[in-house]
Amino acid sequence: MPISRASLAEALSVEQNRRRYILLFVSYITSAIMLVLGLRHLLSEDYLLQFILFGCAFSFLLNAAWFHASQQLETACLVEGVLVAAFVTGLVVHGGFESTALYWVFPFPPILYGLLGRKRGTWLNLALLLTLAVVLYGPDLGQAQYRAAESSRFLASLLTLILACGINEHFRERSHHSMDLLQRSKDNQANTDALTGLANRRFLDQSMPHYLQQQPELLLPMALILVDLDHFKHINDSFGHAEGDKVLQQIARLFRSKLRQPDIACRYGGEEFLLLLPHTQLSDATRVAEKIRQSVAQQRFLPQHPELVITCSFGVAVLSGSDDFDEALRQADQLMYQAKADGRNLVRS
Numbered sequence: 001m002p003i004s005r006a007s008l009a010e011a012l013s014v015e016q017n018r019r020r021y022i023l024l025f026v027s028y029i030t031s032a033i034m035l036v037l038g039l040r041h042l043l044s045e046d047y048l049l050q051f052i053l054f055g056c057a058f059s060f061l062l063n064a065a066w067f068h069a070s071q072q073l074e075t076a077c078l079v080e081g082v083l084v085a086a087f088v089t090g091l092v093v094h095g096g097f098e099s100t101a102l103y104w105v106f107p108f109p110p111i112l113y114g115l116l117g118r119k120r121g122t123w124l125n126l127a128l129l130l131t132l133a134v135v136l137y138g139p140d141l142g143q144a145q146y147r148a149a150e151s152s153r154f155l156a157s158l159l160t161l162i163l164a165c166g167i168n169e170h171f172r173e174r175s176h177h178s179m180d181l182l183q184r185s186k187d188n189q190a191n192t193d194a195l196t197g198l199a200n201r202r203f204l205d206q207s208m209p210h211y212l213q214q215q216p217e218l219l220l221p222m223a224l225i226l227v228d229l230d231h232f233k234h235i236n237d238s239f240g241h242a243e244g245d246k247v248l249q250q251i252a253r254l255f256r257s258k259l260r261q262p263d264i265a266c267r268y269g270g271e272e273f274l275l276l277l278p279h280t281q282l283s284d285a286t287r288v289a290e291k292i293r294q295s296v297a298q299q300r301f302l303p304q305h306p307e308l309v310i311t312c313s314f315g316v317a318v319l320s321g322s323d324d325f326d327e328a329l330r331q332a333d334q335l336m337y338q339a340k341a342d343g344r345n346l347v348r349s
């Protein structure tokens with residue numbers, strides 16, 4: 001499990017909120033404007049304009065209602081984008097009130113980028129531009145007619161706007177991505193023990209409760225193996241603190257090599273480690289602890305001191321409910337002290 005998953009989820013939810021607000025803003029504000037304009041033209045006998053205004057207003061509202069019910073943001077944004085493009089095309093075909101339709105096109109390219117992002121936004125905007133060019137310069141099929149100078153300047157300024165919005169969206173996405181990477185790397189650093197590279201106490205205290213609450217099904221039942229090196233003070237005193245550090249680093253490597261990919265090894269304190277094994281029952285976790293205990297006792301950590309045998313004491317407990325982490329940790333701690341009291345280099349569960 002990547003340590004920074006919480007920050008990634010936060011970044012994603014900010015991005016989703018941004019799109020959600022644009023979707024709802026476009027749905028409610030645009031349909032309100034269209035309803036008002038539609039009502040103003042209710043008596044005008046301009047049935048096509050009424051159809052465009054009321055039809056789009058209700059389609060936007062329907063899409064918003066469907067989004068509220070389904071929470072399918074991606075699809076709702078896509079539908080909204082297509083509705084926007086259809087509305088704009090219909091308006092330009094009709095000409096709008098006193099042939100002012102072209103003015104109403106300009107708010108929509110940035111909206112399409114906001115709804116669909118850089119890639120899809122560019123495709124839909126360019127498709128819209130092409131469609132409008134066909135409407136303005138294509139054969140006369142009864143659509144509104146605009147002055148030639150007005151049409152060419154409109155298309156040129158629309159293209160400029162689409163390019164500017166595309167460049168803006170490109171760099172917004174890039175800067176968002178770099179900020180996200182920076183944040184994740186900061187989170188990783190803050191959650192990682194500098195000496196061993198394992199997850200640290202902060203990860204356990206802050207991220208673990210979050211994961212347990214948010215995604216208990218990914219973790220529970222989860223075994224906790226608390227490991228404490230035996231007589232580590234003696235190693236420091238005999239060989240120096242730097243050699244003690246090397247031992248801790250090698251122990252961390254050994255733990256990682258013995259664990260499965262979803263398991264998490266944490267440095268819990270100075271010479272104390274906590275191993276978290278998702279979806280693991282007590283008997284299996286006890287077997288894993290026993291295997292690790294034997295490996296530690298067999299490994300020679302300091303080649304220049306082959307006589308040095310390092311051992312660990314283990315306490316194993318299992319966490320079944322999201323809220324029981326502290327209790328399971330207390331149990332593992334008690335069992336580890338039991339192993340110490342019973343003579344060290346033992347597993348207790």
Ligand SMILES: Nc1nc2c(ncn2[C@@H]2O[C@H](COP(=O)(O)OP(=O)(O)OP(=O)(O)O)[C@@H](O)[C@H]2O)c(=O)[nH]1
Nearest residue numbers: 228229230231232233234236241242244245270271
């Ligand atoms: N080299 C090194 N030593 C550390 C580090 N963190 C804690 N220690 C040492 O770990 C030792 C822990 O000693 P104690 O708590 O007395 O435990 P112990 O000697 O392992 O004895 P038992 O746990 O009872 O078997 C102390 O000497 C700490 O200085 C570290 O990052 N590097």
